[in-house]
Amino acid sequence: MHVAVVGGGAVGLSTALALVRRGASVTVFERDTLGSGASGRAAGLCYDAFADDVDAVVAADALARYRDMGLFEAQPYVWVARTESDATAVREQITQMQENGVGVEALTPAALGDRYPALETSGIEVAGLARDAGVLDPDEVVATLAETARKAGATIETGTPVSLDSPATVETANEVRAFDAVVVAAGPQTKPLVADVGVSLALKAYRAQALVTEPVDATLPSFYDATREFYWRPKGDALLVGNGAHEVDPTDWNPDADAEFVTRSLDRVEQTAALTPACDRAWAGLCTATPDGAPLAGQVADGLWVATGWQGHGLMRAPAMGNYLAADVLNRPNPLSEHLPGRVDPTRFDGSEEFAALDDPTRDWNE
Numbered sequence: 001m002h003v004a005v006v007g008g009g010a011v012g013l014s015t016a017l018a019l020v021r022r023g024a025s026v027t028v029f030e031r032d033t034l035g036s037g038a039s040g041r042a043a044g045l046c047y048d049a050f051a052d053d054v055d056a057v058v059a060a061d062a063l064a065r066y067r068d069m070g071l072f073e074a075q076p077y078v079w080v081a082r083t084e085s086d087a088t089a090v091r092e093q094i095t096q097m098q099e100n101g102v103g104v105e106a107l108t109p110a111a112l113g114d115r116y117p118a119l120e121t122s123g124i125e126v127a128g129l130a131r132d133a134g135v136l137d138p139d140e141v142v143a144t145l146a147e148t149a150r151k152a153g154a155t156i157e158t159g160t161p162v163s164l165d166s167p168a169t170v171e172t173a174n175e176v177r178a179f180d181a182v183v184v185a186a187g188p189q190t191k192p193l194v195a196d197v198g199v200s201l202a203l204k205a206y207r208a209q210a211l212v213t214e215p216v217d218a219t220l221p222s223f224y225d226a227t228r229e230f231y232w233r234p235k236g237d238a239l240l241v242g243n244g245a246h247e248v249d250p251t252d253w254n255p256d257a258d259a260e261f262v263t264r265s266l267d268r269v270e271q272t273a274a275l276t277p278a279c280d281r282a283w284a285g286l287c288t289a290t291p292d293g294a295p296l297a298g299q300v301a302d303g304l305w306v307a308t309g310w311q312g313h314g315l316m317r318a319p320a321m322g323n324y325l326a327a328d329v330l331n332r333p334n335p336l337s338e339h340l341p342g343r344v345d346p347t348r349f350d351g352s353e354e355f356a357a358l359d360d361p362t363r364d365w366n367e
Protein backbone atom coordinates (compact mmCIF):
# COMPACT_ATOMS: atom_id res chain seq x y z
CA MET A 1 0.00 0.00 0.00
CA HIS A 2 1.36 3.46 -0.94
CA VAL A 3 0.66 6.11 1.68
CA ALA A 4 1.46 9.84 1.64
CA VAL A 5 1.86 11.70 4.93
CA VAL A 6 1.55 15.49 4.71
CA GLY A 7 3.46 17.22 7.51
CA GLY A 8 6.88 16.48 8.98
CA GLY A 9 6.08 17.19 12.62
CA ALA A 10 6.01 14.68 15.47
CA VAL A 11 2.57 13.36 14.51
CA GLY A 12 3.26 12.97 10.78
CA LEU A 13 6.64 11.34 11.41
CA SER A 14 5.23 9.01 14.09
CA THR A 15 2.49 7.97 11.68
CA ALA A 16 5.00 7.47 8.86
CA LEU A 17 7.21 5.31 11.10
CA ALA A 18 4.29 3.18 12.25
CA LEU A 19 3.07 2.77 8.66
CA VAL A 20 6.43 1.75 7.25
CA ARG A 21 6.98 -0.69 10.12
CA ARG A 22 3.68 -2.33 9.15
CA GLY A 23 4.90 -2.81 5.59
CA ALA A 24 3.45 0.25 3.83
CA SER A 25 5.41 2.23 1.27
CA VAL A 26 5.48 5.76 2.73
CA THR A 27 6.34 9.24 1.45
CA VAL A 28 6.34 12.20 3.85
CA PHE A 29 5.87 15.67 2.34
CA GLU A 30 7.04 18.59 4.50
CA ARG A 31 6.71 22.08 3.09
CA ASP A 32 9.61 23.49 5.11
CA THR A 33 12.07 21.66 7.40
CA LEU A 34 11.19 18.78 9.73
CA GLY A 35 9.84 20.09 13.04
CA SER A 36 9.41 23.63 11.69
CA GLY A 37 5.76 23.73 12.84
CA ALA A 38 4.58 23.34 16.43
CA SER A 39 6.73 20.27 17.11
CA GLY A 40 10.01 22.16 17.10
CA ARG A 41 8.51 24.91 19.30
CA ALA A 42 7.02 22.66 21.99
CA ALA A 43 8.05 22.77 25.62
CA GLY A 44 8.48 19.01 25.79
CA LEU A 45 6.29 18.24 28.79
CA CYS A 46 5.26 14.59 28.69
CA TYR A 47 3.05 13.12 31.40
CA ASP A 48 0.30 10.66 32.20
CA ALA A 49 -1.53 12.94 34.65
CA PHE A 50 -4.92 12.89 32.92
CA ALA A 51 -8.19 12.58 34.81
CA ASP A 52 -10.03 11.30 31.75
CA ASP A 53 -9.68 7.52 31.37
CA VAL A 54 -9.18 7.55 27.57
CA ASP A 55 -6.57 10.32 27.81
CA ALA A 56 -4.80 8.25 30.47
CA VAL A 57 -4.73 5.16 28.22
CA VAL A 58 -3.30 7.18 25.31
CA ALA A 59 -0.69 8.76 27.59
CA ALA A 60 0.40 5.39 28.98
CA ASP A 61 0.82 4.05 25.43
CA ALA A 62 2.76 7.15 24.31
CA LEU A 63 5.07 7.22 27.34
CA ALA A 64 5.90 3.54 26.89
CA ARG A 65 6.81 4.15 23.24
CA TYR A 66 8.94 7.21 24.08
CA ARG A 67 10.71 5.18 26.78
CA ASP A 68 11.39 2.38 24.29
CA MET A 69 12.91 4.90 21.87
CA GLY A 70 15.13 6.32 24.63
CA LEU A 71 13.56 9.76 24.20
CA PHE A 72 11.87 10.07 27.61
CA GLU A 73 13.66 11.72 30.52
CA ALA A 74 11.99 11.17 33.91
CA GLN A 75 11.02 14.44 35.60
CA PRO A 76 8.23 14.67 38.23
CA TYR A 77 5.37 17.03 37.36
CA VAL A 78 3.74 19.15 40.05
CA TRP A 79 0.57 21.15 39.56
CA VAL A 80 -0.83 23.54 42.14
CA ALA A 81 -3.97 25.53 42.91
CA ARG A 82 -4.26 28.74 44.91
CA THR A 83 -8.02 29.27 45.20
CA GLU A 84 -10.52 27.01 46.93
CA SER A 85 -12.41 26.33 43.69
CA ASP A 86 -9.21 25.48 41.77
CA ALA A 87 -8.09 23.33 44.72
CA THR A 88 -11.37 21.41 44.69
CA ALA A 89 -10.86 20.73 40.98
CA VAL A 90 -7.28 19.55 41.57
CA ARG A 91 -8.37 17.19 44.38
CA GLU A 92 -11.07 15.72 42.14
CA GLN A 93 -8.56 15.28 39.30
CA ILE A 94 -6.17 13.44 41.61
CA THR A 95 -8.88 11.06 42.83
CA GLN A 96 -9.93 10.35 39.25
CA MET A 97 -6.32 9.82 38.11
CA GLN A 98 -5.70 7.40 40.97
CA GLU A 99 -8.82 5.46 39.93
CA ASN A 100 -7.30 5.30 36.42
CA GLY A 101 -4.12 3.81 37.89
CA VAL A 102 -1.97 6.93 37.27
CA GLY A 103 0.91 7.38 39.74
CA VAL A 104 -0.18 10.67 41.33
CA GLU A 105 -0.59 11.90 44.89
CA ALA A 106 -1.86 15.04 46.62
CA LEU A 107 0.68 17.06 48.60
CA THR A 108 0.07 19.68 51.25
CA PRO A 109 1.98 22.94 50.74
CA ALA A 110 4.29 21.91 53.61
CA ALA A 111 5.05 18.53 52.03
CA LEU A 112 5.66 20.26 48.69
CA GLY A 113 8.07 22.70 50.36
CA ASP A 114 9.93 19.84 52.06
CA ARG A 115 10.37 18.10 48.74
CA TYR A 116 11.30 21.24 46.76
CA PRO A 117 12.72 23.87 49.15
CA ALA A 118 13.27 26.30 46.25
CA LEU A 119 9.49 26.59 45.73
CA GLU A 120 7.66 29.46 47.44
CA THR A 121 4.61 27.57 48.75
CA SER A 122 2.71 30.34 50.54
CA GLY A 123 -0.68 30.86 48.89
CA ILE A 124 -0.79 27.32 47.51
CA GLU A 125 -3.89 25.40 48.65
CA VAL A 126 -3.03 22.00 47.25
CA ALA A 127 -0.52 20.34 44.93
CA GLY A 128 -0.64 17.22 42.79
CA LEU A 129 2.53 15.25 42.09
CA ALA A 130 2.77 12.99 39.02
CA ARG A 131 5.64 10.66 39.84
CA ASP A 132 6.00 9.02 36.41
CA ALA A 133 6.03 12.20 34.33
CA GLY A 134 8.94 13.31 32.21
CA VAL A 135 10.23 15.61 29.53
CA LEU A 136 11.17 15.27 25.88
CA ASP A 137 13.65 17.19 23.75
CA PRO A 138 11.42 18.16 20.79
CA ASP A 139 14.33 18.44 18.33
CA GLU A 140 15.61 15.02 19.37
CA VAL A 141 12.11 13.54 19.00
CA VAL A 142 11.73 14.88 15.46
CA ALA A 143 15.26 13.87 14.40
CA THR A 144 14.96 10.36 15.87
CA LEU A 145 11.53 9.69 14.38
CA ALA A 146 12.72 10.88 10.96
CA GLU A 147 15.94 8.89 11.06
CA THR A 148 14.17 5.72 12.23
CA ALA A 149 11.46 6.09 9.59
CA ARG A 150 14.06 6.65 6.86
CA LYS A 151 16.06 3.60 7.97
CA ALA A 152 12.86 1.55 7.89
CA GLY A 153 12.31 2.63 4.28
CA ALA A 154 10.23 5.83 4.34
CA THR A 155 10.97 8.61 1.85
CA ILE A 156 10.95 12.10 3.37
CA GLU A 157 10.74 15.10 1.05
CA THR A 158 11.37 18.42 2.78
CA GLY A 159 10.92 21.83 1.17
CA THR A 160 7.92 20.32 -0.60
CA PRO A 161 4.60 22.08 -0.01
CA VAL A 162 1.67 20.09 -1.32
CA SER A 163 -2.03 20.47 -1.92
CA LEU A 164 -4.68 17.82 -2.52
CA ASP A 165 -5.92 17.29 -6.04
CA SER A 166 -8.41 14.68 -4.87
CA PRO A 167 -8.66 12.93 -1.46
CA ALA A 168 -5.83 10.50 -2.28
CA THR A 169 -3.89 12.56 -4.84
CA VAL A 170 -1.09 14.89 -3.79
CA GLU A 171 0.08 17.79 -5.92
CA THR A 172 3.60 19.23 -5.53
CA ALA A 173 5.11 22.08 -7.57
CA ASN A 174 6.32 19.52 -10.12
CA GLU A 175 3.87 16.65 -10.24
CA VAL A 176 0.58 15.07 -9.25
CA ARG A 177 0.91 11.71 -7.46
CA ALA A 178 -1.85 9.24 -6.63
CA PHE A 179 -1.64 7.18 -3.43
CA ASP A 180 -3.76 4.47 -1.86
CA ALA A 181 -4.14 6.68 1.21
CA VAL A 182 -3.16 10.18 2.35
CA VAL A 183 -2.76 11.21 6.01
CA VAL A 184 -2.76 14.98 6.56
CA ALA A 185 -0.96 15.90 9.80
CA ALA A 186 -0.27 19.51 8.88
CA GLY A 187 -1.27 21.27 12.12
CA PRO A 188 -3.65 24.20 11.50
CA GLN A 189 -2.99 23.91 7.74
CA THR A 190 -4.86 20.61 7.79
CA LYS A 191 -8.14 22.52 7.63
CA PRO A 192 -7.49 24.49 4.39
CA LEU A 193 -5.73 21.48 2.81
CA VAL A 194 -8.71 19.15 3.15
CA ALA A 195 -11.21 21.94 2.44
CA ASP A 196 -9.87 21.84 -1.14
CA VAL A 197 -11.40 18.37 -1.53
CA GLY A 198 -14.67 19.24 0.17
CA VAL A 199 -13.92 18.19 3.77
CA SER A 200 -14.87 20.69 6.47
CA LEU A 201 -13.05 20.39 9.82
CA ALA A 202 -14.04 21.92 13.17
CA LEU A 203 -10.56 23.27 13.88
CA LYS A 204 -9.15 26.53 15.22
CA ALA A 205 -5.67 27.78 16.02
CA TYR A 206 -4.25 29.50 19.04
CA ARG A 207 -0.84 30.96 19.62
CA ALA A 208 1.17 29.75 22.64
CA GLN A 209 4.43 31.28 23.86
CA ALA A 210 7.51 30.00 25.66
CA LEU A 211 10.89 31.23 26.85
CA VAL A 212 14.08 29.72 28.20
CA THR A 213 15.78 31.52 31.08
CA GLU A 214 19.44 31.95 31.82
CA PRO A 215 20.69 29.17 34.17
CA VAL A 216 19.12 28.96 37.64
CA ASP A 217 20.59 27.40 40.76
CA ALA A 218 17.66 25.35 42.08
CA THR A 219 16.25 21.82 41.98
CA LEU A 220 12.69 22.09 40.69
CA PRO A 221 10.09 19.74 39.19
CA SER A 222 8.11 20.45 36.05
CA PHE A 223 5.40 22.77 37.36
CA TYR A 224 1.95 24.04 36.38
CA ASP A 225 0.11 26.72 38.33
CA ALA A 226 -3.60 26.26 37.63
CA THR A 227 -4.51 29.59 39.23
CA ARG A 228 -1.74 31.78 37.79
CA GLU A 229 -2.00 29.84 34.50
CA PHE A 230 1.60 29.25 33.57
CA TYR A 231 4.04 26.35 33.57
CA TRP A 232 7.73 25.65 33.55
CA ARG A 233 9.97 22.67 33.04
CA PRO A 234 13.65 22.39 33.89
CA LYS A 235 15.68 22.48 30.67
CA GLY A 236 19.33 21.73 31.31
CA ASP A 237 20.27 24.13 34.09
CA ALA A 238 17.63 26.67 32.98
CA LEU A 239 13.82 26.86 33.07
CA LEU A 240 11.52 26.76 30.06
CA VAL A 241 8.47 28.86 30.99
CA GLY A 242 5.27 28.90 28.97
CA ASN A 243 1.70 29.92 28.33
CA GLY A 244 0.47 33.34 27.10
CA ALA A 245 -2.04 31.65 24.78
CA HIS A 246 -4.66 33.41 22.65
CA GLU A 247 -6.72 32.58 19.58
CA VAL A 248 -5.27 33.71 16.23
CA ASP A 249 -5.78 33.51 12.51
CA PRO A 250 -3.25 30.79 11.51
CA THR A 251 -2.39 32.71 8.33
CA ASP A 252 -1.52 35.90 10.24
CA TRP A 253 0.40 35.44 13.48
CA ASN A 254 3.68 36.50 15.08
CA PRO A 255 6.24 33.69 15.72
CA ASP A 256 8.17 35.93 18.12
CA ALA A 257 7.11 36.12 21.77
CA ASP A 258 5.47 39.30 23.08
CA ALA A 259 7.57 41.50 25.38
CA GLU A 260 4.69 41.40 27.91
CA PHE A 261 4.80 37.61 27.94
CA VAL A 262 8.51 37.64 28.77
CA THR A 263 8.11 40.20 31.56
CA ARG A 264 5.11 38.45 33.07
CA SER A 265 6.73 35.00 32.90
CA LEU A 266 9.87 36.18 34.68
CA ASP A 267 7.63 37.82 37.33
CA ARG A 268 5.85 34.49 37.81
CA VAL A 269 9.16 32.68 38.27
CA GLU A 270 10.23 35.23 40.87
CA GLN A 271 6.89 34.98 42.73
CA THR A 272 6.91 31.18 42.70
CA ALA A 273 10.56 30.26 43.23
CA ALA A 274 12.30 33.48 44.31
CA LEU A 275 14.57 33.21 41.27
CA THR A 276 15.40 36.17 39.04
CA PRO A 277 17.00 34.79 35.87
CA ALA A 278 17.05 36.82 32.66
CA CYS A 279 15.42 35.52 29.48
CA ASP A 280 17.80 33.73 27.13
CA ARG A 281 15.37 33.22 24.21
CA ALA A 282 11.61 33.31 23.60
CA TRP A 283 9.23 32.30 20.82
CA ALA A 284 5.62 31.53 19.87
CA GLY A 285 3.97 28.68 18.00
CA LEU A 286 0.54 27.54 16.87
CA CYS A 287 -1.59 24.94 18.63
CA THR A 288 -4.86 23.54 17.31
CA ALA A 289 -8.22 23.26 19.06
CA THR A 290 -11.54 21.49 18.49
CA PRO A 291 -15.02 22.11 19.97
CA ASP A 292 -14.75 19.31 22.57
CA GLY A 293 -10.99 19.42 23.21
CA ALA A 294 -10.39 15.97 21.71
CA PRO A 295 -8.33 15.60 18.53
CA LEU A 296 -9.49 14.97 14.98
CA ALA A 297 -7.78 11.70 14.08
CA GLY A 298 -9.29 9.37 11.54
CA GLN A 299 -10.77 8.97 8.10
CA VAL A 300 -12.66 11.87 6.51
CA ALA A 301 -13.11 10.65 2.91
CA ASP A 302 -12.24 7.70 0.70
CA GLY A 303 -8.46 7.37 1.01
CA LEU A 304 -8.07 10.47 3.23
CA TRP A 305 -7.22 10.67 6.95
CA VAL A 306 -6.48 13.69 9.16
CA ALA A 307 -4.53 14.03 12.42
CA THR A 308 -4.78 17.40 14.14
CA GLY A 309 -6.52 19.29 16.99
CA TRP A 310 -4.09 18.27 19.74
CA GLN A 311 -4.93 21.12 22.11
CA GLY A 312 -1.32 21.58 23.21
CA HIS A 313 -0.68 17.86 23.81
CA GLY A 314 0.38 16.66 20.37
CA LEU A 315 4.05 16.05 21.07
CA MET A 316 3.47 13.89 24.13
CA ARG A 317 0.77 11.85 22.34
CA ALA A 318 2.47 11.52 18.94
CA PRO A 319 3.79 7.94 19.05
CA ALA A 320 0.55 6.53 20.44
CA MET A 321 -1.60 8.39 17.92
CA GLY A 322 0.76 7.65 15.03
CA ASN A 323 0.43 3.94 15.74
CA TYR A 324 -3.33 4.20 16.11
CA LEU A 325 -3.64 6.03 12.78
CA ALA A 326 -1.32 3.68 10.92
CA ALA A 327 -3.37 0.70 12.10
CA ASP A 328 -6.58 2.48 11.07
CA VAL A 329 -5.23 3.29 7.58
CA LEU A 330 -4.04 -0.29 7.07
CA ASN A 331 -7.12 -1.79 8.76
CA ARG A 332 -5.03 -3.60 11.36
CA PRO A 333 -5.67 -4.08 15.09
CA ASN A 334 -4.33 -1.56 17.61
CA PRO A 335 -4.72 -1.58 21.40
CA LEU A 336 -6.20 1.93 21.29
CA SER A 337 -8.88 0.94 18.77
CA GLU A 338 -11.20 -0.20 21.55
CA HIS A 339 -10.98 3.20 23.29
CA LEU A 340 -10.51 5.85 20.64
CA PRO A 341 -12.60 5.79 17.47
CA GLY A 342 -15.74 7.50 18.81
CA ARG A 343 -13.71 10.02 20.78
CA VAL A 344 -11.41 11.20 17.99
CA ASP A 345 -13.49 10.56 14.85
CA PRO A 346 -13.12 13.81 12.84
CA THR A 347 -16.60 13.38 11.34
CA ARG A 348 -18.27 13.81 14.77
CA PHE A 349 -18.41 17.50 13.74
CA ASP A 350 -19.57 18.87 10.41
CA GLY A 351 -17.21 21.86 10.53
CA SER A 352 -19.92 24.49 10.94
CA GLU A 353 -19.68 24.54 14.77
CA GLU A 354 -19.19 27.87 16.55
CA PHE A 355 -16.60 27.50 19.31
CA ALA A 356 -13.72 29.27 21.03
CA ALA A 357 -10.20 27.85 20.74
CA LEU A 358 -9.53 28.60 24.40
CA ASP A 359 -11.86 28.26 27.39
CA ASP A 360 -12.18 31.98 27.86
CA PRO A 361 -10.93 33.86 24.80
CA THR A 362 -11.69 37.21 26.43
CA ARG A 363 -9.22 36.55 29.22
CA ASP A 364 -5.83 37.98 28.31
CA TRP A 365 -3.10 36.11 30.16
CA ASN A 366 -0.90 39.19 30.09
CA GLU A 367 -3.31 41.32 32.11
Ligand SMILES: Cc1cc2nc3c(=O)[nH]c(=O)nc-3n(C[C@H](O)[C@H](O)[C@H](O)COP(=O)(O)OP(=O)(O)OC[C@H]3O[C@@H](n4cnc5c(N)ncnc54)[C@H](O)[C@@H]3O)c2cc1C
Residues within 6 Å of the ligand: 006, 007, 008, 009, 010, 011, 012, 013, 029, 030, 031, 032, 033, 034, 035, 036, 037, 038, 039, 040, 041, 042, 043, 044, 045, 046, 160, 161, 162, 163, 185, 186, 187, 188, 189, 190, 193, 208, 209, 210, 242, 284, 285, 286, 287, 307, 308, 310, 311, 312, 313, 314, 315, 316, 317
Ligand atom coordinates in the same frame (compact mmCIF):
# COMPACT_ATOMS: atom_id res chain seq x y z
C1 LIG B 1 4.89 27.03 22.79
C2 LIG B 1 4.34 25.63 22.66
C3 LIG B 1 4.55 24.72 23.69
C4 LIG B 1 4.05 23.41 23.57
N1 LIG B 1 4.35 22.51 24.55
C5 LIG B 1 3.95 21.23 24.43
C6 LIG B 1 4.32 20.27 25.39
O1 LIG B 1 5.01 20.57 26.37
N2 LIG B 1 3.91 18.98 25.22
C7 LIG B 1 3.12 18.62 24.14
O2 LIG B 1 2.75 17.45 24.04
N3 LIG B 1 2.77 19.51 23.21
C8 LIG B 1 3.16 20.80 23.32
N4 LIG B 1 2.80 21.71 22.37
C9 LIG B 1 1.92 21.28 21.28
C10 LIG B 1 2.70 20.49 20.25
O3 LIG B 1 3.78 21.27 19.79
C11 LIG B 1 1.79 20.12 19.07
O4 LIG B 1 0.57 19.58 19.54
C12 LIG B 1 2.47 19.08 18.19
O5 LIG B 1 3.79 19.49 17.88
C13 LIG B 1 1.68 18.87 16.92
O6 LIG B 1 2.45 18.07 16.05
P1 LIG B 1 2.02 17.92 14.55
O7 LIG B 1 3.00 17.01 13.91
O8 LIG B 1 0.58 17.58 14.48
O9 LIG B 1 2.10 19.40 13.95
P2 LIG B 1 3.33 20.29 13.49
O10 LIG B 1 4.54 20.04 14.28
O11 LIG B 1 2.82 21.69 13.42
O12 LIG B 1 3.64 19.75 12.04
C14 LIG B 1 2.84 20.06 10.92
C15 LIG B 1 3.78 20.19 9.74
O13 LIG B 1 3.01 20.29 8.56
C16 LIG B 1 3.74 21.09 7.66
N5 LIG B 1 2.82 21.56 6.62
C17 LIG B 1 1.81 22.44 6.76
N6 LIG B 1 1.20 22.62 5.57
C18 LIG B 1 1.85 21.84 4.67
C19 LIG B 1 1.69 21.60 3.27
N7 LIG B 1 0.76 22.23 2.55
N8 LIG B 1 2.53 20.72 2.66
C20 LIG B 1 3.50 20.07 3.38
N9 LIG B 1 3.69 20.29 4.70
C21 LIG B 1 2.87 21.14 5.34
C22 LIG B 1 4.27 22.21 8.55
O14 LIG B 1 5.38 22.88 7.97
C23 LIG B 1 4.64 21.45 9.81
O15 LIG B 1 6.02 21.08 9.84
C24 LIG B 1 3.30 23.02 22.43
C25 LIG B 1 3.09 23.94 21.41
C26 LIG B 1 3.61 25.23 21.50
C27 LIG B 1 3.39 26.18 20.37
